[in-house]
Amino acid sequence: xxxxxxxxxxxxxxxxxxxxxxxxxxxxxxxxxxxxxxxxxxxxxxxxxxxxxxxxxxxxxxxxxxxxxxxxxxxxxxxxx
Amino acid sequence: xxxxxxxxxxxxxxxxxxxxxxxxxxxxxxxxxxxxxxxxxxxxxxxxxxxxxxxxxxxxxxxxxxxxxxxxxxxxxxxxxxxxxxxxxxxxxxxxxxxxxxxxxxxxxxxxxxxxxxxxxxxxxxxxxxxxxxxxxxxxxxxxxxxxxxxxxxxxxxxxxxxxxxxxxxxxxxxxxxxxxxxxxxxxxxxxxxxxxxxxxxxxxxxxxxxxxxxxxxxxxxxxxxxxxxxxxxxxxxxxxxxxxxxxxxxxxxxxxxxxxxxxxxxxxxxxxxxxxxxxxxxxxxxxxxxxxxxxxxxxxxxxxxxxxxxxxxxxxxxxxxxxxxxxxxxxxxxxxxxxxxxxxxxxxxxxxxxxxxxxxxxxxxx
Numbered sequence: 001x002x003x004x005x006x007x008x009x010x011x012x013x014x015x016x017x018x019x020x021x022x023x024x025x026x027x028x029x030x031x032x033x034x035x036x037x038x039x040x041x042x043x044x045x046x047x048x049x050x051x052x053x054x055x056x057x058x059x060x061x062x063x064x065x066x067x068x069x070x071x072x073x074x075x076x077x078x079x080x081x
Numbered sequence: 082x083x084x085x086x087x088x089x090x091x092x093x094x095x096x097x098x099x100x101x102x103x104x105x106x107x108x109x110x111x112x113x114x115x116x117x118x119x120x121x122x123x124x125x126x127x128x129x130x131x132x133x134x135x136x137x138x139x140x141x142x143x144x145x146x147x148x149x150x151x152x153x154x155x156x157x158x159x160x161x162x163x164x165x166x167x168x169x170x171x172x173x174x175x176x177x178x179x180x181x182x183x184x185x186x187x188x189x190x191x192x193x194x195x196x197x198x199x200x201x202x203x204x205x206x207x208x209x210x211x212x213x214x215x216x217x218x219x220x221x222x223x224x225x226x227x228x229x230x231x232x233x234x235x236x237x238x239x240x241x242x243x244x245x246x247x248x249x250x251x252x253x254x255x256x257x258x259x260x261x262x263x264x265x266x267x268x269x270x271x272x273x274x275x276x277x278x279x280x281x282x283x284x285x286x287x288x289x290x291x292x293x294x295x296x297x298x299x300x301x302x303x304x305x306x307x308x309x310x311x312x313x314x315x316x317x318x319x320x321x322x323x324x325x326x327x328x329x330x331x332x333x334x335x336x337x338x339x340x341x342x343x344x345x346x347x348x349x350x351x352x353x354x355x356x357x358x359x360x361x362x363x364x365x366x367x368x369x370x371x372x373x374x375x376x377x378x379x380x381x382x383x384x385x386x387x388x389x390x391x392x393x394x395x396x397x398x399x400x401x402x403x404x405x406x407x408x409x410x411x412x413x414x415x416x417x418x419x420x421x422x423x424x425x426x427x428x429x430x431x432x433x434x435x436x437x438x439x440x441x442x443x444x445x446x447x448x
Binding site: 004009012013015016017019021023024025026028029031034036040042071075078079 | 136139140209212213217221225226228229230232233234236237240241244245248249252253256259260263266267270336337340341343344345347348349350351352353354356
């Protein structure tokens with residue numbers, strides 16, 4: 001039987017490890033920012049702080065669009081493999 | 082005439098496997114969403130079924146052979162495929178009976194390996210392929226998903242920790258619906274193709290299609306329908322294990338498990354190093370629980386799941402080998418597969434009736 005390094009494509013394996021870590025943690029991070037942005041924007045609107053409300057809403061929308069872009073990329077990966 | 086009957090039996094058995102595949106793997110997509118009440122149970126399985134159906138049409142790059150690189154492709158006959166399918170169906174039903182998530186792909190590979198071993202001897206099985214395509218991914222998938230979901234939930238708690246729980250919970254429930262949908266699409270794309278590959282291979286071997294032919298539309302549509310129906314049936318016992326018996330999760334943990342799981346599966350697909358959906362999501366659920374508190378994970382349940390993973394290949398191989406041996410007692414004609422199929426149908430009816438008597442599907446309150 002061949003050595004393990006010949007049986008498994010080590011380069012692919014390393015790619016899977018770092019891509020998964022970046023994508024998985026990135027999704028959690030960005031989606032959390034979207035939630036915080038929406039929640040804080042609501043609070044700021046209630047408090048009548050328009051500037052902060054706009055800033056938090058911008059953060060929320062940007063993060064949400066980034067998550068949706070990742071979802072679309074996921075579908076593209078599925079269709080193009 | 083016999084070869085045509087065998088072909089029909091293989092096609093029907095492949096669709097039955099596809100059904101058990103959907104039914105067995107529903108938990109991967111819906112368990113966390115049901116558990117955190119992101120969706121009511123019936124809506125969740127309906128949503129997963131529809132996306133599995135459409136997922137099956139997304140990509141048609143069907144594998145040329147089943148268990149490719151693991152079994153000598155030239156030696157595969159319809160009877161070996163039949164033995165492999167029966168091995169996989171039987172192991173899927175055994176693990177469903179005990180409520181344990183296990184890989185349907187590994188069960189199919191195991192079944193084919195066992196049947197090929199009996200049919201053509203040890204040379205038919207490629208050891209390197211078994212290690213590289215089954216053993217190593219089986220270790221990498223849950224470990225990686227465990228780590229990613231574990232770090233992911235710590236990041237989430239760090240960011241949302243001081244917010245009001247109401248909007249945070251609602252936000253993560255919405256996130257679970259999106260990530261669950263992505264998982265369901267990926268599952269339909271990957272797993273329905275296995276069945277399309279099996280049926281196409283049988284049609285080529287039976288002379289109904291030319292070598293290298295694309296799967297006909299009826300094959301694609303029937304595989305998509307079988308996996309969607311299986312998903313809609315819902316493997317409720319496995320859903321219960323995955324959704325609430327490993328850990329009691331909140332919406333953020335559910336999102337971390339599903340989001341990280343989806344990221345790992347799609348990253349591995351993108352790189353071309355495919356990992357089992359079941360192994361990945363199970364590992365992610367454990368990671369999302371353990372990162373919050375190690376004792377939050379019921380390690381006894383997790384241990385039973387790992388034992389089921391270890392047993393999947395040898396057990397399915399044993400059943401596949403036995404099935405092939407029994408069919409060959411009746412020669413190479415259709416009698417053997419017909420008798421084995423009849424026995425399997427009766428056994429399935431008994432098992433389902435027994436389980437239906439014992440328990441009803443999960444309710445939202447249970448979830």
